[in-house]
Amino acid sequence: MLIRPATPADADVIWQILEPVIRAGETYALDRDMSRDDALAYWLGRDRETFVAIDADAVVGTYYLRANQAGGGRHIANCGYMVSPHATGRGVARAMCEHSLAHAKSRGFRGMQFNFVVSSNTRAVAAWEAMGFAVVGRLPAAFLHPTLGFVDALVMFRSLVD
Amino acid sequence: MLIRPATPADADVIWQILEPVIRAGETYALDRDMSRDDALAYWLGRDRETFVAIDADAVVGTYYLRANQAGGGRHIANCGYMVSPHATGRGVARAMCEHSLAHAKSRGFRGMQFNFVVSSNTRAVAAWEAMGFAVVGRLPAAFLHPTLGFVDALVMFRSLVD
Numbered sequence: 039m040l041i042r043p044a045t046p047a048d049a050d051v052i053w054q055i056l057e058p059v060i061r062a063g064e065t066y067a068l069d070r071d072m073s074r075d076d077a078l079a080y081w082l083g084r085d086r087e088t089f090v091a092i093d094a095d096a097v098v099g100t101y102y103l104r105a106n107q108a109g110g111g112r113h114i115a116n117c118g119y120m121v122s123p124h125a126t127g128r129g130v131a132r133a134m135c136e137h138s139l140a141h142a143k144s145r146g147f148r149g150m151q152f153n154f155v156v157s158s159n160t161r162a163v164a165a166w167e168a169m170g171f172a173v174v175g176r177l178p179a180a181f182l183h184p185t186l187g188f189v190d191a192l193v194m195f196r197s198l199v200d
Numbered sequence: 201m202l203i204r205p206a207t208p209a210d211a212d213v214i215w216q217i218l219e220p221v222i223r224a225g226e227t228y229a230l231d232r233d234m235s236r237d238d239a240l241a242y243w244l245g246r247d248r249e250t251f252v253a254i255d256a257d258a259v260v261g262t263y264y265l266r267a268n269q270a271g272g273g274r275h276i277a278n279c280g281y282m283v284s285p286h287a288t289g290r291g292v293a294r295a296m297c298e299h300s301l302a303h304a305k306s307r308g309f310r311g312m313q314f315n316f317v318v319s320s321n322t323r324a325v326a327a328w329e330a331m332g333f334a335v336v337g338r339l340p341a342a343f344l345h346p347t348l349g350f351v352d353a354l355v356m357f358r359s360l361v362d
Contacts, residue, residue: 063271063272066271067269067270067271067272067273067274068270068271069270069271069274070271072270072271107229107316107342108229108230108231108234109225109228109229109230109231109232109234110225110229110318110343110344110345110346111229111316111342111343111344111353112229112231112344113344114339114342148341149340149341149342151339151342153315154269154273156272174337174338174339174340175336175337175338175339175355176336176337177276177313177336177337177355177357178311178336178357178359179310179311179359180269180273180276180311180313181269181272181273182272182273182274182275183272184272191273193337193339193355195339195340197340
């Protein structure tokens with residue numbers, strides 16, 4: 039799997055990955071009716087670096103890396119990852135997370151934080167724990183899942199320094 | 201103390217409150233060299249409601265209220281509060297917090313979350329605990345304090361439903 043920086047020419051394939059995740063509304067706290075332009079402006083924002091994962095000449099995933107806070111919090115990174123519905127179960131998320139951890143370290147970040155992991159997304163929670171992340175916070179009933187109702191969201195953290 | 205919505209005419213007094221807090225860099229994860237325009241665009245952003253607290257005809261504090269997340273996370277509020285350095289110890293933060301809790305409830309929010317309370321700001325932590333907030337997360341060494349070095353940041357939460 040090749041992971042490279044996204045370019046404006048990737049907008050269509052990135053949107054094909056983002057749209058079903060946003061419309062489902064089960065894993066990201068984004069408006070389900072978010073427009074293509076708003077979603078791409080968010081995912082490819084100037085405050086972040088965005089990458090695409092390529093397998094057999096197809097874009098199978100995308101992620102962004104940014105500082106989670108400004109000022110005195112600028113040394114902690116934040117990422118978001120999305121995998122094509124046609125490429126689940128192939129280790130794409132894991133590969134992107136590994137890439138992001140190495141890239142964040144190379145950028146001088148000292149830790150990585152996920153602000154809002156929906157607790158019912160147990161596959162993601164397990165994947166991040168396997169990548170060395172720990173649950174450092176639990177936000178009670180902070181996410182309204184379209185079928186499960188109110189569920190907790192988790193804050194997960196991993197240090198990038200020894 | 202009167203608390204009312206901020207207007208564009210309040211920009212100067214709001215900046216007089218924001219500037220020393222931002223320049224000190226001890227309590228908010230904002231760039232210490234943030235410009236007046238950027239700070240006011242942030243504090244008075246279109247995604248939030250901003251208020252000022254008035255005591256003896258002087259603006260002594262300001263706060264904003266917004267949804268902490270979009271989509272399935274839109275029912276949790278987030279606030280930021282700043283008090284004039286000339287008005288500390290007079291209960292201004294407490295009065296603004298009480299106002300914000302009532303206002304958030306009236307807007308239908310089901311909880312309020314502070315994403316990044318610097319742990320060395322013990323006065324703020326104690327004040328929010330006295331207002332019914334609990335520490336629900338601890339972000340290890342997530343804040344670089346200008347004199348204390350790396351300190352933890354806390355995630356604090358309070359329910360607004362019975």
